[in-house]
Amino acid sequence: SLCNTTVSCARRKKRMSNSNISGSRPAALTAEEREEVRRKIRETTRQFDGRTVNTENGDGPAIRLFNIYRKMRDMCPLDEITHEEIREDFLQSMMVEFMGFLSTTAIPFNCDDELMPRNRPAEGESVRVVIASTLSKYVGRIIRCIWRLFPSHPDFAELDINKQTDVPDWWKRVRPGFEKTIDDFHRHMDSTYTFGAYAVRPLFLKNRYNPRAGQPIAEPIADFVSEIDLHSICKGLMKKASVNIGQGEIGPLQQRAWLVWLYHCLDRPSEIKFIDIRSWMHIPALGTVNAPTTDKKTKKKYSCGLVPDKHDFFCDILHVTAALFAVEEGAYRTAAQKSTESFLFQPFHGKSDNNVAKQITAVIRENLPAGTPTRIRNELSCRSVRYAGVTTVLANLTMPSRFGSYRSGHAGTGSTMDSYTDLKNVILSLPGGRVLARWNDYKREVVLPSLLFVSDQEMVHKFIEQLFLMSIPAMRRGGDKYGVTYALASSFVMYHNMVTDLLGMDDACSTKARDVARRVGLADPRWSGLAPEEVLKKWSQEALQNFRNENVELARAGSRMNEFSDAINSQGTRIVEISTEIQAFRQEWREQRDQDNARHARERSLLYDRISSLKTALQQKDVHIQRQELQIQRLKNAFISPARPDPSAGVVRQRDEDDMTMDSRSSRRRLDTDEHTGEDTGEETSVPRSASAASASTAGRMSNSSTTQGNSSRPTLPLEHNNLTRGVSRQGGCKNKNASGVIVYCYDNNKFRNNLRWRTFEYDKTSGYKEKSLWQNCLELCELAASEDDKQKLARTNLPQIEVRQTAERIETAAFELIWTLEGLNIAEEKAKESKKNPSQRKKPTYQAMGRRVTAVKTSNGTRDLASIQLEEPAAAAPNNLDQRDQPAAALEADETQTEATQRGVAQRRVAQRGATQPTQATQPTQARTLAQFGFNGDARRRNVEQMNREFDERRAAEAAAAAAAAEEE
Numbered sequence: 001s002l003c004n005t006t007v008s009c010a011r012r013k014k015r016m017s018n019s020n021i022s023g024s025r026p027a028a029l030t031a032e033e034r035e036e037v038r039r040k041i042r043e044t045t046r047q048f049d050g051r052t053v054n055t056e057n058g059d060g061p062a063i064r065l066f067n068i069y070r071k072m073r074d075m076c077p078l079d080e081i082t083h084e085e086i087r088e089d090f091l092q093s094m095m096v097e098f099m100g101f102l103s104t105t106a107i108p109f110n111c112d113d114e115l116m117p118r119n120r121p122a123e124g125e126s127v128r129v130v131i132a133s134t135l136s137k138y139v140g141r142i143i144r145c146i147w148r149l150f151p152s153h154p155d156f157a158e159l160d161i162n163k164q165t166d167v168p169d170w171w172k173r174v175r176p177g178f179e180k181t182i183d184d185f186h187r188h189m190d191s192t193y194t195f196g197a198y199a200v201r202p203l204f205l206k207n208r209y210n211p212r213a214g215q216p217i218a219e220p221i222a223d224f225v226s227e228i229d230l231h232s233i234c235k236g237l238m239k240k241a242s243v244n245i246g247q248g249e250i251g252p253l254q255q256r257a258w259l260v261w262l263y264h265c266l267d268r269p270s271e272i273k274f275i276d277i278r279s280w281m282h283i284p285a286l287g288t289v290n291a292p293t294t295d296k297k298t299k300k301k302y303s304c305g306l307v308p309d310k311h312d313f314f315c316d317i318l319h320v321t322a323a324l325f326a327v328e329e330g331a332y333r334t335a336a337q338k339s340t341e342s343f344l345f346q347p348f349h350g351k352s353d354n355n356v357a358k359q360i361t362a363v364i365r366e367n368l369p370a371g372t373p374t375r376i377r378n379e380l381s382c383r384s385v386r387y388a389g390v391t392t393v394l395a396n397l398t399m400p401s402r403f404g405s406y407r408s409g410h411a412g413t414g415s416t417m418d419s420y421t422d423l424k425n426v427i428l429s430l431p432g433g434r435v436l437a438r439w440n441d442y443k444r445e446v447v448l449p450s451l452l453f454v455s456d457q458e459m460v461h462k463f464i465e466q467l468f469l470m471s472i473p474a475m476r477r478g479g480d481k482y483g484v485t486y487a488l489a490s491s492f493v494m495y496h497n498m499v500t501d502l503l504g505m506d507d508a509c510s511t512k513a514r515d516v517a518r519r520v521g522l523a524d525p526r527w528s529g530l531a532p533e534e535v536l537k538k539w540s541q542e543a544l545q546n547f548r549n550e551n552v553e554l555a556r557a558g559s560r561m562n563e564f565s566d567a568i569n570s571q572g573t574r575i576v577e578i579s580t581e582i583q584a585f586r587q588e589w590r591e592q593r594d595q596d597n598a599r600h601a602r603e604r605s606l607l608y609d610r611i612s613s614l615k616t617a618l619q620q621k622d623v624h625i626q627r628q629e630l631q632i633q634r635l636k637n638a639f640i641s642p643a644r645p646d647p648s649a650g651v652v653r654q655r656d657e658d659d660m661t662m663d664s665r666s667s668r669r670r671l672d673t674d675e676h677t678g679e680d681t682g683e684e685t686s687v688p689r690s691a692s693a694a695s696a697s698t699a700g701r702m703s704n705s706s707t708t709q710g711n712s713s714r715p716t717l718p719l720e721h722n723n724l725t726r727g728v729s730r731q732g733g734c735k736n737k738n739a740s741g742v743i744v745y746c747y748d749n750n751k752f753r754n755n756l757r758w759r760t761f762e763y764d765k766t767s768g769y770k771e772k773s774l775w776q777n778c779l780e781l782c783e784l785a786a787s788e789d790d791k792q793k794l795a796r797t798n799l800p801q802i803e804v805r806q807t808a809e810r811i812e813t814a815a816f817e818l819i820w821t822l823e824g825l826n827i828a829e830e831k832a833k834e835s836k837k838n839p840s841q842r843k844k845p846t847y848q849a850m851g852r853r854v855t856a857v858k859t860s861n862g863t864r865d866l867a868s869i870q871l872e873e874p875a876a877a878a879p880n881n882l883d884q885r886d887q888p889a890a891a892l893e894a895d896e897t898q899t900e901a902t903q904r905g906v907a908q909r910r911v912a913q914r915g916a917t918q919p920t921q922a923t924q925p926t927q928a929r930t931l932a933q934f935g936f937n938g939d940a941r942r943r944n945v946e947q948m949n950r951e952f953d954e955r956r957a958a959e960a961a962a963a964a965a966a967a968e969e970e
Contacts, residue, residue, distance in 0.1 A: 461477055
């Protein structure tokens with residue numbers, strides 16, 4: 001039956017259910033069980049889409065053809081296709097490949113699984129093939145079968161399977177072109193077409209895999225594709241040849257001639273049947289023999305110039321023809337062959353074109369290596385020889401393709417120019433012939449082998465007469481075709497030694513040549529006394545040497561050529577030496593250039609460092625001058641400032657000398673804390689936050705008291721945050737510029753290399769940071785938060801940009817946490833609060849925000865220097881429940897409310913404070929946390945802060961001693 005029913009999804013579901021139940025692969029079904037499953041599936045399918053039995057049976061031929069195609073490709077049949085194979089656009093790709101197969105393969109009616117006709121046609125009968133419209137319907141049925149198996153495929157979305165007009169869009173587009181392609185393929189088919197479900201594999205002249213001559217082929221063969229070529233088949237046929245072949249029989253050399261002529265003429269098998277010897281022409285001027293062929297389709301004659309092979313005799317068309325004439329008497333005709341005596345291949349006459357193609361195909365397949373796979377064997381046919389010849393011509397990219405067309409009979413230029421081209425002119429076919437004979441230069445003339453070097457030409461003619469048995473008079477001595485016979489005999493003699501060496505003494509061609517030499521008594525005056533067989537060897541050796549010398553591609557270099565080659569080699573050696581010297585000079589120049597560049601870079605770096613140092617020194621001098629002027633101004637203000645009034649008595653107390661000295665000292669301390677750089681004294685000083693706060697509070701009250709008493713005309717002590725060195729900018733802009741960006745900017749401008757306080761860095765108005773005071777406060781906070789390692793790292797040059805950025809971000813994070821600590825907040829609690837806020841409302845480490853927060857901290861602590869702030873733990877035994885930081889301010893407030901007598905006691909206590917050296921154990925401050933715990937790493941400023949703390953403790957101790965003495969006196 002032609003119908004092979006498909007197994008639907010229900011079968012796969014049943015297999016899956018059986019596998020799930022048993023946990024293993026179900027046992028194979030018997031033939032009866034499989035048929036029962038198919039019957040149930042057909043019934044279920046008809047219930048699903050309404051298909052009748054006749055409709056279902058109509059899918060059989062299409063499914064069978066599709067399964068044959070997939071079997072050829074080693075793929076599963078239709079009923080075993082998985083969704084993975086047709087997912088997305090894979091279905092379209094699979095069907096396009098199937099259509100490509102149908103458009104290049106003839107499908108006979110009632111064919112077998114190899115796509116061969118079941119009923120072999122009789123001689124001369126044609127084979128019916130399936131037409132394009134039927135194949136198009138088959139493709140449509142396959143698409144619907146896949147649709148039923150996979151109804152949820154995207155290509156079938158929004159389509160109704162019960163509507164015959166509902167098909168995928170891509171099938172509607174390609175169907176017309178698909179049918180036209182099949183019609184064109186059927187129209188160009190001829191009798192040489194070989195039916196079968198296999199592609200045509202070209203049979204090239206020689207593959208590069210083949211071993212060298214004389215070396216045995218390793219067994220077993222590992223690569224049949226590389227081993228099989230026309231060279232190996234012809235070699236096998238020559239080994240089978242025999243001298244004693246019967247008249248009328250088809251010998252191996254006859255079969256070898258079929259293949260080689262088919263390859264060199266690029267003909268169809270049916271066309272070499274009509275190669276006529278009477279049309280041959282020897283053209284000595286061009287060194288060729290013209291053997292025209294006829295195109296059966298167009299009935300045009302084409303020239304075919306015969307060109308000898310460049311390397312050996314196996315596929316040499318002249319040696320092939322000579323061996324056929326000499327060993328198997330291919331030029332002899334009986335009386336019964338009188339009507340066809342001039343045709344080269346007599347066995348083909350009386351045979352149909354299809355029969356000729358089958359005979360040539362059989363020759364190829366019978367001479368393949370043992371064990372050749374069936375697929376490779378079926379892909380090789382008579383068409384393989386022509387395929388290989390045309391491909392060889394086209395593969396020569398230096399030769400225009402039209403020269404191959406002039407030899408094969410195809411359209412040369414594809415234009416009207418072809419109608420004016422003389423296709424019989426042998427010049428047009430010679431370039432293609434040279435390429436087929438393996439000559440590199442298709443333009444260079446190839447000289448035919450010749451025996452003209454023999455002085456006794458009469459002996460040569462006798463040898464030729466005994467070698468060839470010619471029935472055609474024109475081919476004998478004196479005929480107009482005798483030049484062809486002479487060229488064939490020359491080729492046969494030239495390769496005699498090579499044939500003997502490669503195939504042995506018992507080879508048919510070698511044996512025939514020796515028999516003829518003995519029969520005619522072959523002799524040469526140059527080698528008198530030699531046996532005929534030895535003279536034949538001498539002729540063969542000299543003929544091959546002359547052939548190689550006269551053809552440039554084979555000629556060996558002579559004495560003059562050797563001299564010329566030596567001269568070229570010497571010039572080449574000198575060029576190489578010069579090139580080496582140039583390379584060495586270039587390398588030396590590059591090294592010198594690199595050294596100069598490095599030296600210049602060092603000099604520039606030193607110069608830049610010197611300039612930067614000078615600029616820094618100038619800046620420090622300017623700052624020192626400003627500091628001195630400010631100190632002078634403050635000293636003046638301190639000496640001329642009015643006495644502070646007593647709020648309780650309503651009397652203004654005049655400042656004594658001790659008070660002015662104390663204020664002057666405090667002013668100097670505050671000045672050194674804010675602006676001193678260590679240039680003049682080598683050491684910086686600082687004032688404790690509590691002392692600064694008390695001084696600021698006192699100065700504020702003094703100003704208010706003066707105004708209240710009407711003494712506004714007298715100058716007052718200016719507040720610290722209004723000193724001359726603080727530049728406050730109220731300009732806006734620079735949003736979202738983080739503190740890390742400020743650090744990166746300062747690093748890029750080499751501000752960390754001068755070992756200055758970060759707050760004193762030179763401010764550049766063009767930097768993009770418009771608020772100078774906030775910029776300085778941010779840098780001051782970052783300096784306190786930075787670790788010593790980060791400071792040392794930023795002081796280095798040529799630091800990678802990523803490392804600079806990471807260091808800046810690390811300092812920014814530490815500063816952000818430090819400002820919380822300075823504000824008296826808990827870092828963990830603040831982080832928890834920030835995490836609950838909207839990201840846009842969280843506090844950001846911009847230099848404006850951090851600068852403002854630093855300003856607020858300074859204001860709240862009454863200081864201009866963050867380093868002077870001490871972070872202390874609450875004291876358990878502090879009097880009046882005051883923090884250690886608040887005690888100096890409270891003491892000063894108590895001093896201001898004392899009476900005149902108490903004020904004199906305060907003066908005495910100050911004198912005692914200056915004379916005190918060590919605080920008592922009772923007045924030791926409570927445990928305090930300094931800024932060292934937050935990144936302040938113990939420089940000169942910290943030592944100054946510790947010194948001021950000791951002075952403050954000494955003062956407290958003196959005051960306590962004075963109060964105790966006063967209490968005892970009372």
